[in-house]
Amino acid sequence: MSHRIGNAPLTVSSLCHASLAFDDAIAILSSEAHALGHESIALGAAAGRRLAEPVVARIDGPRWDCAAMDGYALRNCDLDVGLRHFALRGEIVAGDDALIAVATGSTMRVMTGAPLPDGADRVVMIELCEENGGTVEIRAVPGGKPHVRRRGSDFTAGQTLLDKNRELTPVALVAAAAGDVSHVTLWRQPRVHIIATGDELVAPGEAASRAYRIPDSLTAAIALLSRQWGGLVVRETRTGDDPRAIRDAFSKDDDVTIIIGGASRGNRDFGRSALAPFGLRLLFADVAIKPGKPSWYGKVGEAHVLGLPGNPTAALTVARLFLAPLLAGLGGGEPGSALEWTRLPAAHDVERQAEREAFLIGDTVGGAARLLDRQEASAQLLLGQATILIRRPARAARSREGSLLPVLPI
Numbered sequence: 001m002s003h004r005i006g007n008a009p010l011t012v013s014s015l016c017h018a019s020l021a022f023d024d025a026i027a028i029l030s031s032e033a034h035a036l037g038h039e040s041i042a043l044g045a046a047a048g049r050r051l052a053e054p055v056v057a058r059i060d061g062p063r064w065d066c067a068a069m070d071g072y073a074l075r076n077c078d079l080d081v082g083l084r085h086f087a088l089r090g091e092i093v094a095g096d097d098a099l100i101a102v103a104t105g106s107t108m109r110v111m112t113g114a115p116l117p118d119g120a121d122r123v124v125m126i127e128l129c130e131e132n133g134g135t136v137e138i139r140a141v142p143g144g145k146p147h148v149r150r151r152g153s154d155f156t157a158g159q160t161l162l163d164k165n166r167e168l169t170p171v172a173l174v175a176a177a178a179g180d181v182s183h184v185t186l187w188r189q190p191r192v193h194i195i196a197t198g199d200e201l202v203a204p205g206e207a208a209s210r211a212y213r214i215p216d217s218l219t220a221a222i223a224l225l226s227r228q229w230g231g232l233v234v235r236e237t238r239t240g241d242d243p244r245a246i247r248d249a250f251s252k253d254d255d256v257t258i259i260i261g262g263a264s265r266g267n268r269d270f271g272r273s274a275l276a277p278f279g280l281r282l283l284f285a286d287v288a289i290k291p292g293k294p295s296w297y298g299k300v301g302e303a304h305v306l307g308l309p310g311n312p313t314a315a316l317t318v319a320r321l322f323l324a325p326l327l328a329g330l331g332g333g334e335p336g337s338a339l340e341w342t343r344l345p346a347a348h349d350v351e352r353q354a355e356r357e358a359f360l361i362g363d364t365v366g367g368a369a370r371l372l373d374r375q376e377a378s379a380q381l382l383l384g385q386a387t388i389l390i391r392r393p394a395r396a397a398r399s400r401e402g403s404l405l406p407v408l409p410i
Helices: 022-032 076-080 170-178 219-228 243-249 273-278 312-330
Strands: 002-005 008-011 038-042 071-074 085-092 106-110 122-125 129-132 135-138 160-162 183-187 191-197 232-239 256-260 281-285 296-300 303-308 342-345 357-365 368-371 388-392 404-409
Touching (some): 022 281, 022 296, 022 312, 071 076, 160 170, 219 232, 273 296
Parallel strands (some): 191 232, 191 256
Antiparallel strands (some): 002 008, 071 106, 071 122, 085 135, 129 135, 281 296, 357 388
């Protein structure tokens, strides 16, 4: 198996020596992260999803001329000729459908959103009027806006309200619902299966009562990250370091399988070899980054498989860098949208970078990027403080305080 980046073929044997740069790995992953297809979903269940087709209004908005505020609806021409006292014909509230026309010298009290009576073209604010029995006196001549929302002034039936690929945020849901849309066509969510491997792992809460066991601290975190980037977590499995157990857990029906641990070449690392009988096609492995060098990505048929290191900081870093863009692409977005780096000034001097590109955990202080004290692949305590990844190119020179650093929310 080989890939071509530029004019040079990329082979698995070369990948095993960590010769693959991060950007090249992302290019390979992005080329495979195609949208999975469409599905129709009720609007109320579509929050946070991405549109596969535009949303088109089924009705006008508003559907009729209506009052923009509480007041009295009348003919503006009556005010122009000096009329100030009007016969009150009744009241209209939002939702009324039995309308009475106003003629010369008459008015209807209207509530905000109520249909305007036939013949009326102005609403006089209630604060400018005095009602006495069946008569309304206009105490001050209104100026400016007529306080009428014309039919279709917001949007019209057949108009596109939301474009394809728009995320259904709260404000987007308002627009869709206003157009009388009950169902929307969405990109299908990628189905995610998380397999955490390791003889030492037990569920959080069980380690204290079992000697030589540690809590599985990654499954819940990777599941949350998957959901944040549009994945539908359908299964979470914990296995020992057993290739047969990994094979038994694996299913081609899952769009993305994440294997945590077993990514390196130790005697108990079976992440890749366990899937060989299924025809695993390895697309990259051993990326020249720190932490996370043992990470790998491949496919079994059309199913995607991402292998993460077992060390928590390394695993979460790799998931943010590779899993997030993979899910974004499979869910109908652009993989690159998950890797939008910004630049912040360094809060302190940053030492020269070694031979491998690094993605370091940090946080922000006073609008500047600060590296956390201990950069270890196995660290877990500091992850609770981390808010950003700081990118350091291979062999980057020492960065002085105040110089700009590329950062990504973790």
